[in-house]
Amino acid sequence: MAAFVVKGAGVAGLAAAHELVKRGFSVEVIEKAGAAGLGASHFAGGMLAPYCEREAAEEIVLTLGLGAAGWWEEAVPGEVRRRGTLVVAQPRDLPDLARFAARTTGHVLIDRKGVADLEPALAGRFEKALFFEQEAHLDPRRALAGLADRLRERGVVFHFGGHEPQDRRFAGVLDCTGPAAIPRLSGLRGVRGEMLYLETADVTLSRPVRMLHPRHPIYIVPRDDHRFMVGATMIEAEDDGPIAARSLMEFLNAAYTLHPAFGEARVIETGTGIRPAFANNIPQVIETEEGLAIAGMHRHGFLLAPAMAVRAADILLVRHSRLKG
Incomplete structure (x- = not known):
């Protein structure tokens, strides 16, 4: 062999x-x-999330990524959650939601009731959203x-x-x-990414939620034990030191905007990683x-x-x- x-x-x-x-x-x-x-x-x-990533990436990211969820289901059975992705925006940022929709496929536009049906914790907080039903996370x-x-x-x-x-x-x-x-x-080259983990029992999410913003878009991904991963920055640097204060403030402000209960959450971890890119x-x-x-x-x-x-x-x-x- x-x-x-x-x-x-x-x-x-x-x-x-x-x-x-x-x-x-x-x-x-x-x-x-x-x-x-x-x-x-x-x-x-x-x-x-191949459909969401297509918003800022080339078509090949979508085509190569379509089989990822199935691959991971075979490789590590039971780890993949096929619950889709929810993309939301504050009323002032609805033009960004429209641009996101125009640059992507695989979504449906839902209203306030649709948001509440998918994520009861976000009921009444967003007038419109995009739901990418075919996406998954782990x-x-x-x-x-x-x-x-x-x-x-x-x-x-x-x-x-x-x-x-x-x-x-x-x-x-x-x-x-x-x-x-x-x-x-x-x-x-190196691209620095930053993240943090929040812990709170006062918010329940079933799927990743991306909140659009002209300067500070974020995503929040639910984990077990009332934990949430919040990211992500993309900084053109190869420094993998501690998270920047500006990034930490942006993450926390955005999480609070998504749901005020995140204001009382515990910050249990921060981290940075260097991701190589052509x-x-x-x-x-x-x-x-x-x-x-x-x-x-x-x-x-x-x-x-x-x-x-x-x-x-x-x-x-x-x-x-x-x-x-």
Whole structure:
């Protein structure tokens, strides 16, 4: 059985390992951190929202992302929530809602009653909204932990702390090291994303809610145990230090605007992550001296990692078949 090394145990690396194992390869994963999923993936929203993302991205993000929810359902059964996405705006920002609708598909326009039916906690707060029924979400931390466990069950060996196996010969290397690849891969840059977690039992949401704003659009994604992930900024910088005070204030003000009860919520965590991106913000599978790399995931990690993993694994399968032949 041919063996491959996957460098990086974030969303791209674990998705790639999953696809390689499906094709019958032996896989070992090298990760510099002490566990899987502790890089930028740890701070992701986990929204499988190809239609919404099309508003600010190219068509390929939609087409590649349409199969993401099904892929994750197969990879980690029980983790995907198919409840759609709700996009709302304050009365003064309704022109932004109209622009969002014009730039996207897969939605229906709903009124005040429709909002209340979908999210009772938001009853009476928004006159109009867009509902993207076909979208889904998951908890990135749970999903990656579950995927790592399934990979171990299927024989994948993990090397944490960056320790590379010295006594094995591998058929190839797949680089999924995310921001660590920025100095090595031409054209990559770092984009800083910030987030926080709020905890309150006074708000209940069933699905991600995106609230539009000319300067500070946010999304709020429900988690278990009365927790909510709030994001997200996109700052052209490679500094992964603590969250900026301005960002924290914007997140909290926007969350309060969505529902005043968030004003009494506990801030239980803040975080930042550097997301590598190419100039067009579209990920690529590219050639390297060692083999291949999945790079430039930008803000689309959980949405596009499945498609990139399938592409990379297919290339490696064809190459290996040719060598055997």
